[in-house]
Amino acid sequence: MTAAPTARTARPRPRAALAMGPDVADAVLGPDALAALRAVCDLPSAPVLDDFTTGRARAVLAEAELLVTGWGCPPLDAAVLEAAPRLRAVVHTAGSVRGHITEACWERGIEVSSAAAANALPVAEYTVAMILLSGKRALESARDYRAARRREERPRTPEVGNYGRTVGILSASLIGRRVIDLLRPYDLRVLLHDPYVDGVQAAALGVRQVGLGELFALTDTVSVHTPLLPATRGLVSRELLRSMRQDAVLINTARGAVVDQDALVEVLRADRIRAVLDVTDPDELPPDHPLWECGNALITPHLAGSQGNELRRLADLAVGEAARWAAGEGFAHPVRRERLAFLA
Structure with a gap:
């Protein structure tokens, strides 16, 4: 007798958090982008993290597996990573990750993606x-x-x-x-x-x-x-x-x-x-x-990069990267440690 097929177990959605300047989050991640993120991640309605030293930030970091970062994100140094034991990936909604991705991130083996291609x-x-x-x-x-x-x-x-x-x-x-x-x-x-x-x-x-x-x-x-x-x-x-x-x-x-x-x-x-x-x-x-x-x-006042409605392109790429990572497919736009010395 053939056994009845069993339902495929759904992959659990990763716990995510936003880390960037609050005004950046408002500009880059509009309602549609946030809805798309919540469709693939467990993204609580917690405040956007722009200071990792507060008690609230530490509570969010303790649960986060994925950080969606942007301009104004503080450095992810060893002390921050110690408070984020479950963190496995960072999706950056802008170009360069030099300001917040530290050696401690690479030593942890955290996967990093950037929207540099969109910018x-x-x-x-x-x-x-x-x-x-x-x-x-x-x-x-x-x-x-x-x-x-x-x-x-x-x-x-x-x-x-x-x-x-x-x-x-x-x-x-x-x-x-x-x-x-x-x-x-x-x-x-x-x-x-x-x-x-x-x-x-x-x-x-x-x-x-x-x-x-x-x-x-x-x-x-x-x-x-x-x-x-x-x-x-x-x-x-x-x-x-x-x-x-x-x-x-x-x-x-x-x-x-x-x-x-x-x-x-x-x-x-x-x-x-x-x-x-x-x-x-x-x-x-x-x-x-x-x-x-x-x-x-x-x-000109540093306006060549993404401005106004062009910020949506950054959000679209970041949401796509989060979706790929949540599905276990890996990043389409990874940042490699060995290439960091040659990147802006």
């Missing part, structure tokens, strides 16, 4: 927009038009326009690769410098690999996408900036300290190049900083 897209979109606008000198023309209140005849010089221009990508990072991909439809030549990418890999990306000096000397626009590491601090040096073509453009959406900022001011003041800076050093420049006086520098 890379708006940064890449900003970059491509600035490459094309600077090639047309659109921002300078708009400024001059507003000042003159009339349209002046301009010589039709070959220096203006985007046909056949050469763009240099500094680092095939997650964002750098997205920029390369988004540039494919345009009539541009793209060069790449990345010491961890060989010629075969560069060819697969559809770009030509060049040395660091060549990247700056041969391109009309250099776009910086390298993470800030001890080896890359000040990487864009005075020598490299001086080697750029007259009227070339430096775009930086990575970290301000990757560029020698004093040297950049010097070269801008000499009217050698133009710059588009979404990041500076410090990130919020003092009111009297000389960069503000450089009319050939466009400075």
Whole structure:
């Protein structure tokens, strides 16, 4: 006699908690995202954790198997992990995990996921927009038009326009690769410098690999996408900036300290190049900083990353990662300890 089939035992839903700034949680995790999280996790209606030292936080940590983190999450150090004996995974709703994932997390074997892939897209979109606008000198023309209140005849010089221009990508990072991909439809030549990418890999990306000096000397626009590491601090040096073509453009959406900022001011003041800076050093420049006086520098307030409705993309990726992990499938966007030294 054949035994009757038995019902499959449901996998227990993991206990989850939110750890980020309360205002971040409100901005990133709307009602739909929270409902989707609660569909795959046991997410209590506890306060969002932004201080792990309180008694309430310790009670939540004691039960948490999964932390959904965001901007403003305190470091998950050894003392915090001691209070979270069941914690096995972290899903980060933003890009870099450097601010809160510590060595203690890797030693515990905690799995980590990041929404860096989702945050890379708006940064890449900003970059491509600035490459094309600077090639047309659109921002300078708009400024001059507003000042003159009339349209002046301009010589039709070959220096203006985007046909056949050469763009240099500094680092095939997650964002750098997205920029390369988004540039494919345009009539541009793209060069790449990345010491961890060989010629075969560069060819697969559809770009030509060049040395660091060549990247700056041969391109009309250099776009910086390298993470800030001890080896890359000040990487864009005075020598490299001086080697750029007259009227070339430096775009930086990575970290301000990757560029020698004093040297950049010097070269801008000499009217050698133009710059588009979404990041500076410090990130919020003092009111009297000389960069503000450089009319050939466009400075934006670190807005290239996810803003407004783009935050929903971060939430969607994070919810998807939580669902995969809860189902025992593993992360689609894991952060590996051995790759952390190369990530932003």
